[in-house]
Amino acid sequence: MPEVIFNGPDGRLEGRYHHSKLPNAPVALLLHPHSQHGGTMNNKVVYTLYHAFVRKGFSTLRFNFRGVGRSQGKFDNGQGELSDAASALDWMQTYNPNASACWVGGFSFGAWIGMQLLMRRPEIDGFVSVAPPANAYDFTFLAPCPSSGLIVHGTADDVVPEASVSKLATKLGTQKNIRVKYRQVEGANHFFGAHLDPLNEVVDQYLSEAIADRPSTPMAESALVAAAN
Template sequence: MTQQKIVQEIFLPSIHDGIRLEARLSYWKTKENVQEQEDKAVIISHPYGPLGGNNNNNVVVAVENFFLRKGYLTLAFNFRGSGKSKGRTSWTGEPENNDFRTMLNFLANSGKISDDNIVIIPKISGVIIIGYSYGSLMATSLTSSPTQYPFTTSFVLISLPLSVIWFLTFFRSSAYQTNLQNLLSSSSTRVLFIFGDNNNVLGNERWNVVELKGVDHFFVYQQMEDVLIDVIQKWLQVDSTSGSEN
């Protein structure tokens, strides 16, 4: 069959409190029975909702389109209080941590939302967890998840807001610093940090830091987005030559 692009708006109850979360699910259908195909996936999160962040953010969409062109299943979601997601942004980030886990669980459970609501998706062989700005901070919380997933995970953290963690999490900075350290101390998880003119951390053999010269926090120009995508593309190429799952 010829490839068919599938784009669906779906709503998932957050595992935190059941709040309805909006997500945009996209992939290429390559087999008549979608469940017989196997895809890699990315989950993409957005900047701080009260300042206008949502899954239609320019960086979110640029990253989403890139991975979709590469044949990945993409899941770009809205945290509570953003887009069509219900509720409101929390002070601590804890509910948003679980909003993120909700998306990961959705993929791990083969598209199951509830006993009577299952979205048909391909089998997922690996997931790249992508966070931009506030979303990257929330992504670090997934390192502390007790759940064992049936696929490998890696991380791309774009413009991680280290200097304002105290503001975004109501002075719960220590918890997020611990999450970050857990991520960095992992011997098996691949991590890509991308900053604009701000090298806040150093790298080792499992995680890379890229500083983008002349790029601001918001990637306001097309050429800034192009540079970002080029960095991710090169990281994926290194990953594929190393024989990693993601």
């Protein structure tokens, strides 16, 4: 899990990167929750997502937004953080020019940033959003949502009401040509404290299904299926 430092729009950004040994491996970028509320790339939910993608053979990056850890700059209410995420994706693509697929995942505030990045970068063809803050941030920019993906929420979330996320998932699920799955983790609060294992199982199952459904090349398909198993 090598530490990496790369250039962002407002200074250097700190990350942790795993480079897959599989040929033409897909890439995944993971985004952490709100910087002003203790969010970092070492958040347990982000860490869980990171390792779920690594196990499936992805080249995977998680990083600190500006002003967090050793990342330079100051919190910018989402606009700057979206630029940070775009720079992180650029960095990964430099080292993975032949990636067979591109995914973004995020938790809470990071899910909101990830979905915005999804709208701006057509090469992103899959997403995992955990506890997207649909009650606090506007998600109407997903009109339409360009990619299939997974939304996960805890039934005992007292920060983001389940009803607001269910409404978002239902709206996205009615769109043509994409499939947005909505999964609940029974009893989990916003931070999934005692429910990281069930969260991991949901994400793991979804990625296995997505890999099987969306192969890219014969070589990449066989390698990814082997990694998934």
